[in-house]
Amino acid sequence: MANYDLVILGAGSGGYAAALRGSQLGLKVALIERDVLGGTCLHRGCIPTKALLHAAEIADGVRESAGFGVQATLQGIDMPQVNTYKDGVVSRLHKGLQGLVKHRGVDYITGDGKFVAPNSVKVGDQVFTGKNVVLATGSFPKSIPGLEIDGKFVITSEEAIKLDKVPGKVLILGGGVIGVEFASVWRSFGAEVTVIEGLPRLVPAEDEASSKALDRAFRRRGINSSVGVKFAGVEKTAKGIIAKLEDGKTFEADLMLVAVGRGSATRNQGFEEAGLQFDGELLQVNDSLQTNLPNVYAVGDIVRGPQLAHKGFQEGIFVAEHIAGLNPRIIDTLAIPRVTYSEPEIASVGLTENQAKEKFGAENLRTIQYDLAGNGKSQILKTAGFIKLIAKKDGGPFVGIHMVGARVGELLAEAQLMYSWEAAPEDVAPYLHAHPTMSESMGEAAMALSGKPLHVHD
Numbered sequence: 001m002a003n004y005d006l007v008i009l010g011a012g013s014g015g016y017a018a019a020l021r022g023s024q025l026g027l028k029v030a031l032i033e034r035d036v037l038g039g040t041c042l043h044r045g046c047i048p049t050k051a052l053l054h055a056a057e058i059a060d061g062v063r064e065s066a067g068f069g070v071q072a073t074l075q076g077i078d079m080p081q082v083n084t085y086k087d088g089v090v091s092r093l094h095k096g097l098q099g100l101v102k103h104r105g106v107d108y109i110t111g112d113g114k115f116v117a118p119n120s121v122k123v124g125d126q127v128f129t130g131k132n133v134v135l136a137t138g139s140f141p142k143s144i145p146g147l148e149i150d151g152k153f154v155i156t157s158e159e160a161i162k163l164d165k166v167p168g169k170v171l172i173l174g175g176g177v178i179g180v181e182f183a184s185v186w187r188s189f190g191a192e193v194t195v196i197e198g199l200p201r202l203v204p205a206e207d208e209a210s211s212k213a214l215d216r217a218f219r220r221r222g223i224n225s226s227v228g229v230k231f232a233g234v235e236k237t238a239k240g241i242i243a244k245l246e247d248g249k250t251f252e253a254d255l256m257l258v259a260v261g262r263g264s265a266t267r268n269q270g271f272e273e274a275g276l277q278f279d280g281e282l283l284q285v286n287d288s289l290q291t292n293l294p295n296v297y298a299v300g301d302i303v304r305g306p307q308l309a310h311k312g313f314q315e316g317i318f319v320a321e322h323i324a325g326l327n328p329r330i331i332d333t334l335a336i337p338r339v340t341y342s343e344p345e346i347a348s349v350g351l352t353e354n355q356a357k358e359k360f361g362a363e364n365l366r367t368i369q370y371d372l373a374g375n376g377k378s379q380i381l382k383t384a385g386f387i388k389l390i391a392k393k394d395g396g397p398f399v400g401i402h403m404v405g406a407r408v409g410e411l412l413a414e415a416q417l418m419y420s421w422e423a424a425p426e427d428v429a430p431y432l433h434a435h436p437t438m439s440e441s442m443g444e445a446a447m448a449l450s451g452k453p454l455h456v457h458d
């Protein structure tokens with residue numbers, strides 16, 4: 001089959017970004033996908049869940065409207081209509097992406113590909129050979145041993161984004177990003193929600209202060225959680241399920257969402273047979289995302305680092321540029337911004353406070369947790385939360401930024417630049433932030449950390 005500069009297996013965030021950037025750089029690209037262009041993020045992940053979260057925000061707005069002097073009554077949630085809205089968003093983006101791939105001259109091949117060394121992917125009886133191959137096969141929802149997903153009473157995010165009615169009572173196994181986002185949506189839609197997390201706190205990968213703030217906000221919203229006790233099993237009943245924890249506690253619900261992480265789609269792809277080296281279930285890669293086989297790269301959810309779409313984009317772009325002979329900057333995993341889009345949102349970049357203390361020593365750090373209570377726009381929006389800045393002492397740069405509150409995901413762009421550009425609080429403090437915006441709290445926190453607090457008691 002035709003010889004390509006670049007053959008890409010998997011057209012999710014990582015794969016299609018590599019294809020678009022590769023073709024932009026003049027490479028001849030084949031992009032192979034067995035399902036739909038756009039992968040998990042567009043069809044089953046980021047986009048549909050954020051559409052559900054937006055519908056949830058509107059429901060909350062109506063429910064709480066009286067507190068703003070607006071008379072409105074929430075009559076109910078029309079899930080088929082919510083799904084129409086959500087699917088419309090996905091469909092428009094999908095069409096746009098299809099047009100872009102075509103416009104860039106990428107050869108898009110539909111089919112189940114198998115990696116057959118060297119530098120070839122087989123689809124049916126066709127073999128696509130490239131000077132370079134990028135593996136971008138993504139991930140799938142994981143379960144835990146012995147826990148069967150039936151798709152009806154015990155479901156994963158794949159089914160959760162398609163429910164045609166709001167469950168009355170729902171149990172969520174896993175208090176990570178996906179678990180708390182669905183907890184937030186379903187609560188706003190009126191469900192009784194309980195999150196079960198085996199580790200001692202919700203969103204355990206985030207700064208402890210963020211977990212605490214989320215826990216408080218969830219309790220205020222009537223979202224129940226059980227942390228620190230492991231799940232022991234689930235039984236089906238006539239009406240739904242009963243889940244049991246290791247301490248004997250039981251929870252009844254209409255259904256249970258299993259959100260215990262995502263497995264990397266690295267098996268049955270021909271990877272082992274071709275001699276690729278693994279790191280657990282992930283493919284092993286170096287800083288330039290090269291596997292142990294020459295000219296074979298891997299990106300996205302099948303390599304180390306957070307499983308995030310923008311990490312996949314960045315890695316796809318990196319690989320295309322590397323192949324084209326440019327000298328792209330090695331990706332700093334800690335600089336990858338992270339957002340949990342629940343209500344309230346959690347956003348972060350860099351180290352948590354505990355990680356920073358471990359790395360640099362508490363005596364070498366300065367930290368401020370600026371309460372959004374002092375921020376005008378947050379008061380207007382009636383949101384609570386904080387911005388926490390952690391920087392090195394003596395004029396040193398930021399090493400971690402953590403935020404909780406409504407819409408703080410939108411503040412992360414500035415935080416990420418501050419972190420990535422190795423800015424110090426003293427660099428940021430002199431710049432103005434428009435009043436009244438939530439971004440002012442970033443400026444206020446930087447001012448306070450550099451010894452010139454304005455709206456902060458010193």
Ligand SMILES: Cc1cc2nc3c(=O)[nH]c(=O)nc-3n(C[C@H](O)[C@H](O)[C@H](O)COP(=O)(O)OP(=O)(O)OC[C@H]3O[C@@H](n4cnc5c(N)ncnc54)[C@H](O)[C@@H]3O)c2cc1C
Nearest residue numbers: 010012013014034039040041045113138300301307308309
């Ligand atoms: C519910 C949910 C919400 C999420 N929300 C966010 C979010 O808000 N923000 C964020 O940044 N990330 C989010 N993510 C994570 C994000 O979706 C993933 O990190 C991202 O999609 C990974 O991109 P990828 O290219 O590695 O893999 P994928 O997007 O999974 O794409 C891999 C593609 O490869 C194809 N494929 C696999 N094997 C073969 C084969 N043998 N032949 C042909 N094709 C093959 C698959 O069909 C798939 O289309 C979310 C995920 C989920 C599940």
